[in-house]
Amino acid sequence: MSGFNLQRHGRGWIVAGPDGRQLSGVYGDRGLAAVRLGELQDLAEATGRRMRRACMCCGVSFQSAGIHNRLCVDCRTGTPVERVPARSKSAARAEGTA
Numbered sequence: 001m002s003g004f005n006l007q008r009h010g011r012g013w014i015v016a017g018p019d020g021r022q023l024s025g026v027y028g029d030r031g032l033a034a035v036r037l038g039e040l041q042d043l044a045e046a047t048g049r050r051m052r053r054a055c056m057c058c059g060v061s062f063q064s065a066g067i068h069n070r071l072c073v074d075c076r077t078g079t080p081v082e083r084v085p086a087r088s089k090s091a092a093r094a095e096g097t098a
């Protein structure tokens with residue numbers, strides 16, 4: 001339970017947090033605000049599942065994406081992180097337009 005909820009805001013709707021803080025823009029349509037509410041709840045739950053775990057392979061502590069994620073990046077990819085080549089901007093552009 002995230003505690004997120006829809007609140008009237010002027011003539012529209014906003015998503016508010018448990019503390020009443022505004023978390024979204026103002027939506028004229030309650031349905032659109034409800035969709036955003038669902039997205040924010042999913043995000044909060046995903047973030048809550050993330051934690052530091054010890055890698056099942058090498059034992060190094062790493063930031064796990066969730067209960068399914070038990071291997072550090074090195075063990076998962078077989079490549080030490082510092083040796084992964086940084087993606088060049090031109091390569092990213094080429095992929096974006098392909």
Ligand SMILES: [Zn+2]
Binds near residue numbers: 060076
């Ligand atoms: Zn590992």
